[in-house]
Amino acid sequence: MSRAIKHLLIGGLIIMTIAVPTASPANEFKLTIVNPQALYDPSPNGYSTAVIAPLGARIAYISGQGGQDSTGALSPDFAVQVKQAYANLHAALEGIGARPDQVAKLTVFVVDHDMSKLEVLTRNVKDMFGEALPAQTLVPVPKLAIDPILFEVEATVILE
Template sequence: MASPQMFVAPAGMAAPRGHYSHATRGAGMVFVSGQLPVSSDGQVLHDAPFEFQARQVLSNVRAALEGAGSGVAQLLQVRVYITDIGLWPAFDAIYAQWAGEARPARAVVPVPVLHYGCGLEVEAVALG
């Protein structure tokens, strides 16, 4: 059974809406659960413009990483689920600004629908 410190509840993030943690730590790594565009007060921003959703999702990923003692510079892999692949160039530009010099491995997965009607979801793995 995992010890409680393996499960991370970052400050400034809304509580998970299901039976999971925003991030977990183990074997020197941090695993960030899929992050949707959910504000710190728990509002799901599914009706917000895509660019706003993208920035909120990446802000959530950063908060989860930092809450687990990691950061964007330690990213190893990022998976992006997006409901409209036509918005990929817009996301990639926002992502490039957010990631800076970090260039983790990345997968882009077009999907027909995401929970709550959101436009994208991002999960990540980083060094802890």
């Protein structure tokens, strides 16, 4: 084999190695939270404008979690349902081997939404996510699948 071909082969292997994406170590996995200065800062309200997943991550979707406890019991109190729904979301995350800081997007559904419910929602999101606030959309609805359910939260999760 000529010397020129050997150099081309070695160079090709280096280029191929550089071009192949590699998984980042677990301690480097992090969602990038973006709150552009040109927009209102939503973080005091418990969410972020956008979240970027790292290259090569897998996506998991968690179905809407309501305020039922493990026996199916449901409090008629909105705040109790919200707290239980986030506990259920946390259990679902653990079930797929994920952490709250891997949640990129939440969609919450609130029956008969009004501004008095925002404090309860914000407190529960901040309790669960801390500073790693996911993107979030609140959808006011007249009712959910079962009449006594007042709140439901679904999540898009980025897996390592």
